[in-house]
Amino acid sequence: MRLKRLVGGVGCYGALGILTVCALLPTLWLMLSSFKTGDQIFAASGLIPKPFSFQGYADAFGQVHLERYLLNTAIYAGLGSLGAITTALLAAYPMARYRFPGRGALVASFSLALAIPVVGLATPEFFVVRKLGLFDTHIGFVVFYSALFFPLAFVILRAFLVSLPSELEEAAVVDGAGYFTIIRRIVVPLSRPALATAGVIVFVSIWNEFYFANLLSASSGTQNAQVALASFRSQFNFNVTAMLAGTTVIMIVPIAMFLFLQRQVIAGLTAGTTR
Amino acid sequence: MRWSVALSILPGSLLFLAFYVVPLGILLVTSLADWSGLGFHYLGLHNFTTIAHDPTFWTAARNTMLYVAAGVFIEVPLGVLAGIILAQHLRGWRVFRTILFVPFVISGAAYALVFAIFYDPSYGLLNSALGLVGLNHHHDWLFSTGTALPAVAGTFVFILGLVIVLVMAEIAAIPRELHEAAEMDGASMVQRQLRITLPLLRNVIGTIVLITILGYLALFDVVFILTKGGPSDATLTLTLYAYRAYVNNAWGYASAVGIVIVLVGLMLILLVRRLFRLGEPTL
Numbered sequence: 001m002r003l004k005r006l007v008g009g010v011g012c013y014g015a016l017g018i019l020t021v022c023a024l025l026p027t028l029w030l031m032l033s034s035f036k037t038g039d040q041i042f043a044a045s046g047l048i049p050k051p052f053s054f055q056g057y058a059d060a061f062g063q064v065h066l067e068r069y070l071l072n073t074a075i076y077a078g079l080g081s082l083g084a085i086t087t088a089l090l091a092a093y094p095m096a097r098y099r100f101p102g103r104g105a106l107v108a109s110f111s112l113a114l115a116i117p118v119v120g121l122a123t124p125e126f127f128v129v130r131k132l133g134l135f136d137t138h139i140g141f142v143v144f145y146s147a148l149f150f151p152l153a154f155v156i157l158r159a160f161l162v163s164l165p166s167e168l169e170e171a172a173v174v175d176g177a178g179y180f181t182i183i184r185r186i187v188v189p190l191s192r193p194a195l196a197t198a199g200v201i202v203f204v205s206i207w208n209e210f211y212f213a214n215l216l217s218a219s220s221g222t223q224n225a226q227v228a229l230a231s232f233r234s235q236f237n238f239n240v241t242a243m244l245a246g247t248t249v250i251m252i253v254p255i256a257m258f259l260f261l262q263r264q265v266i267a268g269l270t271a272g273t274t275r
Numbered sequence: 276m277r278w279s280v281a282l283s284i285l286p287g288s289l290l291f292l293a294f295y296v297v298p299l300g301i302l303l304v305t306s307l308a309d310w311s312g313l314g315f316h317y318l319g320l321h322n323f324t325t326i327a328h329d330p331t332f333w334t335a336a337r338n339t340m341l342y343v344a345a346g347v348f349i350e351v352p353l354g355v356l357a358g359i360i361l362a363q364h365l366r367g368w369r370v371f372r373t374i375l376f377v378p379f380v381i382s383g384a385a386y387a388l389v390f391a392i393f394y395d396p397s398y399g400l401l402n403s404a405l406g407l408v409g410l411n412h413h414h415d416w417l418f419s420t421g422t423a424l425p426a427v428a429g430t431f432v433f434i435l436g437l438v439i440v441l442v443m444a445e446i447a448a449i450p451r452e453l454h455e456a457a458e459m460d461g462a463s464m465v466q467r468q469l470r471i472t473l474p475l476l477r478n479v480i481g482t483i484v485l486i487t488i489l490g491y492l493a494l495f496d497v498v499f500i501l502t503k504g505g506p507s508d509a510t511l512t513l514t515l516y517a518y519r520a521y522v523n524n525a526w527g528y529a530s531a532v533g534i535v536i537v538l539v540g541l542m543l544i545l546l547v548r549r550l551f552r553l554g555e556p557t558l
Contacts, residue, residue, distance in 0.1 A: 008464060012360045016371050019357055023378050023433040026393040029400050033392065044398040091287035094280040106288070113295050115485075117493040117540050119514045120533035123526045124298035124305070132293070147294035150287050179279035208382030210496040226384035230500045233391060240392075247388045254380040262373065265380075269437060270444040 027251070034244035041240055056241030057249075063239070066246050068220075069228040073207055073250075076141045076224060081202040083146025085195060088153035093187055096161035097169075107158070113151040119211055129216055136218040144216065145209070149202045156201070156268055160194035161187075197268030200261050204254045225250045306534045310527035322531035332532075334508045335516040338424060342494050342512065343543075345428040346487040354438025355480060359468055361439060362446040372439060379436030383496030390430045391417075391501055417502055420509040427510050430497050438483050445479040446472060474557065481551025488543045492536060513539075 033041055034056050036049040060066045094100070095107055118125075125144075126135075134140025168190070172182050188195070210226040217223045223231075229250060232243045258265055306323075309316040326332050357375060361368045378386070393400050396415040406412030416426040449472065457467050495514040498504060504511035504519075517532035547553070 004463075009365070012363070012365060015356065016360060016375075019353060019433065019435065020371065020374055023375055023435060026389050026400065027378065027381065027386075030389045030392055042398050044403045087287035087290055090283045094283050098280060100277075100280060106284070109296075110287075110291065113291070115489060115540070115544060116295070116299075117489060117514075117536050119493045119495055120517070120536040120540075121298045121302060122517065122533065123521050123529045124301035124533075125294065126521075127301060127526075128293060128298055143290075144294065147290035150290050151295070154287065179276060179283070183283075204380055208380075208384070210382065210384045210499075214499075226382055226496075229388060230384050233388065233500060243388065244392065247385050251381050251385045254382070255377055258376065258380045259373070262376075266376075266440050269440055 030244055031248050031251075034241065034248045036241065036244075038239070038241050041244075053241070056239075056243075056245030059239055059242035060246040060249065064228075064232065064242055064246065066225065066228070066249060069223055069225040070249070072138070072141075072222060073224040073226070075138060076145055076209075076213075077203045077206040079142040080145030080149070080206045081199055083142060084149040084153045084202050085157075085199055087146060088150055088157050088198070089188070089191070089195070090183070091150075092154050092158040092161055093183060096158055096164075097166065110151050110154045114155060118148065122211075122215055125212065126215055135216060136222050138222060141213070141216065141222065141224075144212065145206045148212070149205060152205070153198045153202055156198040157191065157194055160191060164190060193264065193267070196261065197264040200257060200265055201268050204257060207250075207254055302530045302533050302537075305527050306531035308527045310530070311524040313524075315527075318527070322528050323535075325528070326531055326535065331508060331511070332513075332516060335504075335511045335513045338509070338511055339492060339494070339513045341424060342428055343488050343491045345432055346491045347484055349428075349432040350435065351438055351480070351483055351487055353432070354435040354483070355442055355476065357435055358439040358442025359446065359472060362443050372443070375439055376436035378434045384500055386430055387497045387500035390426075390497075394426055417510075418506050420506050423502060423506055423509045427498055427501060430501075431491075431494075437486065441479050441483055442476060445476055449475055477551055477557050478553060478555075481547060481553045484551065485544060485547050485553075488547065489540055492540050492543070 029047065032047055032049060035052045035054070037053045037055060040049060040053075091106075091110070095103055129135050129140055129144060132140075132143075134143060164187075168186050169182050172186055177185070208226065209224070210230065213224040213227045214230070217227065220228070225246075229243070229246050232239075232246060305315075307317060307319060308322075309318050357371075361372050381389075392398075394402075394416040396402060396413050401416065402412040402414065405414075414422070416422045453471050454467055457471055462470065493514055494512050495518070498510050498512050498515055499518070502510045504515045513532065513536050517529045517536065520526075520529035520532060
């Protein structure tokens with residue numbers, strides 16, 4: 001019995017170990033390599049950089065001006081997630097609380113939208129964005145991303161609001177508080193965990209977005225960091241260290257967010273997909 | 276009150292109308308037309324017959340299905356296995372869960388660059404490692420027709436985070452008594468996982484398979500950045516096929532391909548819902 005337990009334990013840790021190596025080794029190696037010089041990289045000289053060099057980071061910011069693209073990315077992710085969360089809360093709250101004609105149809109359409117492979121909509125999205133005068137503009141990306149992630153935020157927030165007791169709101173109605181006052185004073189504070197969850201997930205999704213960022217930008221002024229980096233591969237191929245440094249930088253932000261807000265992210269994914 | 280509710284729903288509904296409903300409508304209409312941004316000619320189903328007769332489309336369709344299959348038959352089982360192991364709460368399980376989740380939050384573009392370097396024929400880690408054990412170590416994984424597609428699939432089959440988290444949440448909801456009763460009857464650990472846990476995971480595995488299929492049906496970033504669909508279309512996806520049409524100003528044709536992608540997605544959703552009897556209780 002004891003031997004069996006031991007074998008089982010070794011097997012479990014062995015499996016986890018192999019999966020961990022497969023899942024993380026290439027990424028870890030890239031991050032380590034970002035501290036190598038170009039010569040060290042091309043000589044395929046082991047895992048650990050010696051000496052540590054920060055030339056790649058200096059070039060990524062000094063020559064390629066990664067900070068400009070990072071700023072664009074931060075604007076889109078920050079304001080876009082704010083837009084998606086705000087509109088989703090305003091839509092999800094009445095649908096979780098009141099009965100009105102068309103409610104079922106709206107809930108169904110917003111939820112079904114999650115199942116549409118949006119990349120299939122490339123051409124029409126491009127057309128709509130251009131007709132609205134939003135093509136290749138910062139505000140255009142903010143509006144577009146708010147819309148793109150509205151259904152996801154809606155599903156997460158509605159799942160939470162449905163299970164939220166309504167006594168406090170009813171008491172506020174008796175005290176004469178208006179609809180939007182109740183949302184601002186009661187619903188928003190009580191929904192903080194769900195808002196954080198949806199916020200992180202949408203923020204990271206926009207931060208990582210490539211397809212539409214590529215499709216809806218025409219100039220480097222509006223490109224996000226993902227698109228800029230992908231074009232490094234063709235244009236800046238000679239400066240591999242700068243590319244590795246840039247890649248490390250754009251990966252670090254969502255990884256750090258996840259590590260700090262792990263609980264919210266995991267809770268949100270479970271709520272958003274199984275209900 | 277009534278006006279407040281209407282006002283409250285309005286902004287989200289407008290966004291949804293402009294960026295989901297209208298584009299879907301445009302997709303339907305323009306898929307039946309020759310549309311380039313300059314002119315618009317109604318063609319009937321012509322775009323669809325052209326698609327059906329284009330061998331490149333079938334290459335893209337086959338590749339896309341292979342990517343989907345890699346997700347469903349490699350990534351999902353690995354994730355379920357890891358989820359079941361982690362749910363035993365062995366020492367250090369939190370650390371493993373965190374580490375295994377990290378690839379899930381890394382962007383497709385960054386991942387593409389990670390693997391561009393990893394697979395590099397002259398200085399990539401994969402070839403260096405193969406060289407150490409005495410194998411051919413100058414293989415160009417991404418630019419040989421035989422290895423390009425598996426190499427692309429290799430970039431994503433170990434992204435297990437979502438599967439693990441969903442599986443663990445479902446296992447946490449299984450009543451403890453079931454396992455205790457089976458243990459009393461002398462069922463071994465492995466037997467209990469196979470006979471009790473796995474059947475109870477049917478619904479969640481079905482959901483995961485759905486998400487995986489929809490995700491890889493829309494696979495774009497990694498392929499676009501790593502190979503642009505090459506060499507000689509060996510890694511081409513349906514989304515990239517549509518993108519090429521779009522870049523060539525064949526917008527109507529691109530819309531028709533978009534319709535095909537959405538329809539394939541819907542069909543696979545229905546299939547998976549039936550196969551896994553999604554929505555029916557597991558207990």
